[in-house]
Amino acid sequence: MTSEAALVEHWRSLLTSYNEVACHLERALSEAHGLSMSEFEILDRLVTQQCEKRRMQDLAADMYLSQSALSRAVARLEKSGLVSRALCEADRRGVFVTLTAEGLHRHTAARTTHLSVLASHLQAQDTRR
Amino acid sequence: MTSEAALVEHWRSLLTSYNEVACHLERALSEAHGLSMSEFEILDRLVTQQCEKRRMQDLAADMYLSQSALSRAVARLEKSGLVSRALCEADRRGVFVTLTAEGLHRHTAARTTHLSVLASHLQAQDTRR
DNA sequence: GAACACTAGATGCGTGTGCATCCAATGTCC
């Protein structure tokens, strides 16, 4: 009984925290760098794991996006010149995604914004609690 | 420096948790009860705070939805007969939203699904950590 | 090696969202 209430409470708090931060992030990244949150997350993944994988799959694996959403997001990034797609010779169904120089540059710039939003809205929540 | 990493780590974990649960919730509620997550949250708010407020505003206040999203969600709920809108006589711009009998019924049914999804996907995350 | 199942990723479609704007009702100020 009480555990149910606690569960719901937990969920609501998660919901609120997430939306608060996500909303600010989305706005800040978009205004300052023309990136959506998902797009930034993709760039961020690419920067972090610079090994050679059959990207689309692997990206999707540790992200929250659906396969189709990822496909389109990468398409957008490519169109903006932040990323390039190259097909994998070993398995010609696969597609490699790699950062371009400009993509790296954009990510570096956006990272600052990202961190500052997290600092003001994510930490604030913790101390507020 | 390390605090930055911790911050990002925190955010990623929030992001993952949220999407995991939200995705399952959305699906389960939709399949079993024809409700979206937001719609359920609205019903839930209405059940919890059964006082007489000038709803739209107050609903929006402690929810994460934008004003326009809320307006449409309520419109959908009304169309399905789960909620009714009545204009407020005191301030004729305001709109009261109230649960119908069917809305209450639907909420009760959906609540079970809601709790069970939270139990399996929210608690699971905690113990897994 | 031909038929069949499976996998990687792209795409058509319907839908929910935020933003900007609009409309009507309320305040406010002279």
Add this chain to the structure above:
DNA sequence: GGACATTGGATGCACACGCATCTAGTGTTC
């Protein structure tokens, strides 16, 4: 009391999403 700002909510629009489906490449089985 008439002009102007403000507020509550609805709506047009553009867009990102998930689902289902499609295409092309890869395995498998006989």
